[in-house]
Amino acid sequence: MSDLPEFPAIIAPDAARRERATTRRAELPAGYALPAGRLGRLEQLGAWMAACSGRPSGESPGNTSSANSTRLIIVTGEHGIAAAHPEISTLPAEFSSQVTEAIESGASPVASTARSLNVDVKLVDTNSSVPSGEIDHEDAMTAAQLAENLQKGMDLADAEADQGTQLLAVGDAARGLTTVAATVIGSLCGIEPVKVVGWGSGIGDMAWRTKTAIIRDAMYRVRDDRADALQVLRRVGGADLAVLTGLLAQAAVRRTPVLIDGVGVLAAALCAQMIAPGSSDWWVVASKGNEPAITPALRALRLSPVLDAGISAGQGTGALLAVSLVRYAAEVFSG
Template identity: 30%
Template structure:
């Protein structure tokens, strides 16, 4: 079981991290240099190989897609066009294979795990109280930490929870500044009046709790069950050297405290896609995360992370399976150009 019986223990775990294998990256670059293609011609696929190989051998036997679900007390402020019971209904839909993520996980050949946190009991309304008590926060982080399968080679993360874009926007505002209107988006279809209520709820929470707290305390004050679990899962993956694909705005906000606790805290992750939710581009830029794809998604559920899994598979397949110039009896044009430049000099 996870060791997080205190915030001090969690803080220590967030700041005591394994680092990338630089020698493995050097070997990857050496092989890339002699593969039958122009240098750099596979673009970000080449970068994905280096990223993956810095943490794990270049082979994927098992991909796991973990979706954490939770409910939010801030729904009392009328910040969503959907009621809280939709969260449970969608969890049931997931288990019956009826959601988009079920189809995407199947196509990506990923094991799908649906993890309701605290039996979908709502967090507290953070406009009036901290979203989670210290004990509940630690329990949620621990649940996420323990949910990561031991044999996983690549982890994709997603979320489900009516109202969780409000929590994510509030957490982003607490961590990085600006007001509710700056970070609040339309979520699952808010109209103008709903968007104004959402921004107002965030501003009232900021006035109540403030920003002068540690990143972990800010996550507890403004986040919620599934956001805390997402942070725990990402931390577990780092400790086990598992590369992670992050989904959209909510997932990005949930893991942001890890980057503020340690500048390398998200080095084992890649941002799968850029969500249409307002604030995601800004949040990603502040964290130095460059999305792999932009398909104008705003579903959540880990949909963008699932779609990025085949990109990682393709990157490793090219690196592992391509012939070298010497094997294919093809002159290395990269080497020829280098030699010509030296001769001309």
């Protein structure tokens, strides 16, 4: 797969900026009534945003730790495995289009919350007309489709960096996504299927067994590809995960901090970290859902969630709810 895009070495967030921001934080006057260390995890978030705020010469503005310019990107997709085995999801076949319609009409809670936070929402439909392959017996994508979708994600990240977006929030929305994400995470982390399979959208026992068998068969197909994230992504991932992988890796290249949310986004994050080591320094996990595959993914990425409220609604809900916390932390550390 030599025609796939390659990523340059990732430059880590600016340690000197982090140190200066932390020093300013410790020296805040008593009148602020915010002694250093009293904000818990927000202390780390503020220092992280400060470290991420520097831009190379000639790039878009972003020279403060502000997160006021924020975009939520929701990537939707269609997975052939869900069409072939509708019992593995309680979501309707038209779920992705319903999500799109609800958000674009403004009726969705995600849309209304985004408006209240002054967060722009971008929906990215990856493959509604051509679902990804049935991963238990066929590849999700061709090499050409993988390259195309990775590039699409990279272009999204470039567009946001070019227009000066200071913080990205990223979410997912697809029927069958928990099955595909568990397969990718289980494969890359070397974990047996029964330990990564979850109940997804609220399936019953028989459907859970079917889902486990699908994940088992799909993982067996890529048993020799575990060290190659792009092969795993191509064979048992999907177009949406490929777009997310390109987006997350290129956001790190462009030094754009990202709030990530959802088991699908985490599966893509594992792939992105493997193909562009160091990318995870530019991400914060917004929330921890209830899918078993999330725990090994977080462990592999060495990341921990800001929120642990059992949010598993998808569509970047957890990331959106964490935006206010990041903004507050950034404000405190802006000195």
